[in-house]
Amino acid sequence: xxxxxxxxxxxxxxxxxxxxxxxxxHEPYWQPMFAGYEFSRQWLRDNTPDxxxxxxxxxxxxxxxxxxxxxxxGTAAQYQPADEGWGPxxxxxxxxxxxxxxxxxxxxxxxxxxLTIVNKMDVDHGLTVPLSLMCGEKDPKRDxxxxxxxxxAVNVVQYPVPxxxxxxxxxxxxxxxxxxxxxxxKVQVWGTGGMSHQLQGARAGLINKAWDNRFLDLLxxxxxxxxxxxxxxxxREAGSEGIELVMWLIARGAMADVDQARALPKVLHRFYHxxxxxxxxxxxxxxxxx
Amino acid sequence: xxxxxxxxxxxxxxxxxxxxxxxxxxxxQFCVSLMKAENRARFKADERAYLDEWPMSExxxxxxxxxxxxxxxxxxxxxxxxARIGATDGLSFQQMAGSMTGMSEDEYRxxxxxxxxxxxxxxxxxxxxxxxxxxxxxxxxxGKEL
Numbered sequence: 001x002x003x004x005x006x007x008x009x010x011x012x013x014x015x016x017x018x019x020x021x022x023x024x025x026h027e028p029y030w031q032p033m034f035a036g037y038e039f040s041r042q043w044l045r046d047n048t049p050d051x052x053x054x055x056x057x058x059x060x061x062x063x064x065x066x067x068x069x070x071x072x073x074g075t076a077a078q079y080q081p082a083d084e085g086w087g088p089x090x091x092x093x094x095x096x097x098x099x100x101x102x103x104x105x106x107x108x109x110x111x112x113x114x115l116t117i118v119n120k121m122d123v124d125h126g127l128t129v130p131l132s133l134m135c136g137e138k139d140p141k142r143d144x145x146x147x148x149x150x151x152x153a154v155n156v157v158q159y160p161v162p163x164x165x166x167x168x169x170x171x172x173x174x175x176x177x178x179x180x181x182x183x184x185x186k187v188q189v190w191g192t193g194g195m196s197h198q199l200q201g202a203r204a205g206l207i208n209k210a211w212d213n214r215f216l217d218l219l220x221x222x223x224x225x226x227x228x229x230x231x232x233x234x235x236r237e238a239g240s241e242g243i244e245l246v247m248w249l250i251a252r253g254a255m256a257d258v259d260q261a262r263a264l265p266k267v268l269h270r271f272y273h274x275x276x277x278x279x280x281x282x283x284x285x286x287x288x289x290x
Numbered sequence: 291x292x293x294x295x296x297x298x299x300x301x302x303x304x305x306x307x308x309x310x311x312x313x314x315x316x317x318x319q320f321c322v323s324l325m326k327a328e329n330r331a332r333f334k335a336d337e338r339a340y341l342d343e344w345p346m347s348e349x350x351x352x353x354x355x356x357x358x359x360x361x362x363x364x365x366x367x368x369x370x371x372x373a374r375i376g377a378t379d380g381l382s383f384q385q386m387a388g389s390m391t392g393m394s395e396d397e398y399r400x401x402x403x404x405x406x407x408x409x410x411x412x413x414x415x416x417x418x419x420x421x422x423x424x425x426x427x428x429x430x431x432x433g434k435e436l
Binding site for chain 1: 296297300301302303304305306307308311314315318319321322324325326327330359360363368369370371373374376377378380382383384386387388390391392398401402403405406407408409412413414421422423426427428
């Protein structure tokens with residue numbers, strides 16, 4: 001039986017990818033931010049899963065205003081890094097896991113979540129930056145990412161975005177789907193994007209450290225309570241693009257304690273840093289108790 | 291019954307809802323076209339001619355030509371889409387976001403290094419924070435001709 005072993009949470013700021021691609025990670029501006037991922041890179045080497053299910057948002061890349069799916073699950077065999085306007089990031093092709101992805105799609109739709117099935121798309125920094133942060137630099141030709149990745153793209157571009165409660169419940173449905181897959185696979189669910197930031201208007205640059213850290217506390221200790229926070233609070237307190245944080249509730253909902261009377265997941269690592277470009281960076285690794 | 295829009299009183303912020311999306315459809319689709327290198331080259335070679343290939347409003351075209359992202363947003367642009375214009379110009383996301391504040395690039399970067407903009411006074415219209423209309427433009431250019 002497949003099982004979810006751990007969840008990882010991280011911001012996916014495009015400038016982080018640029019800093020890695022341009023060899024700037026040791027500059028004084030970036031060094032403290034990357035130091036927060038040293039533990040994580042070793043942990044991932046020691047705990048490489050068979051598959052990563054990556055919850056991220058597409059930034060008007062694969063999905064223009066022609067189509068805006070709320071939840072889109074990738075069932076393709078591979079995904080190319082997208083050209084977001086600066087040219088594609090020089091990182092390896094992302095290989096998918098079509099069998100498990102199709103199984104998750106079927107199971108989750110039968111649990112009343114309408115997923116859009118995607119068999120062809122490019123993936124933008126929302127998906128590739130978390131891989132780079134957790135895996136380090138990879139040569140696009142010689143290297144590969146450490147395991148297949150199933151992309152789950154969530155609309156946080158056009159309002160309204162899915163509620164926190166719906167995201168938490170989707171995570172629960174994903175856990176059931178994974179646990180009903182016969183092959184013995186270790187799966188990690190990664191929730192990405194967010195921590196406070198606003199990219200628009202006179203209010204650009206908003207950072208709310210107190211709110212972000214409270215979010216991290218609640219995500220670990222009281223995810224059900226956190227799932228009740230309305231969108232408007234994210235916007236007022238964490239900036240208009242801070243709404244990306246609802247995606248973290250999908251990964252959290254996939255952890256075993258949410259539905260079962262089990263102990264909270266173990267916090268293996270927690271990190272917070274300001275700034276990376278326009279945003280705060282948050283990062284957590286949670287592991288299900290054995 | 292009218293839709294509930296509790297986000298209309300957040301200062302310095304335009305939430306990209308269905309109404310904005312409808313207004314900005316062609317502007318944002320133009321931005322998407324800049325994800326192809328050949329389209330970026332064609333746009334750079336003759337911006338006006340390239341814009342005229344799109345059924346955008348004249349105001350939207352003027353806003354793009356002026357590289358005024360706040361103006362673009364008022365006409366339905368969304369920052370994730372508008373970022374393609376900045377990328378075409380070789381700008382970072384920080385340069386783009388900073389350009390919307392009225393602050394200089396250095397002022398904006400310094401604010402971020404110092405921990406970013408405080409939420410205090412910037413949650414509701416009518417408070418007294420630095421993102422409120424009565425404090426615009428911000429930075430050293432405040433009160434000067436922009």
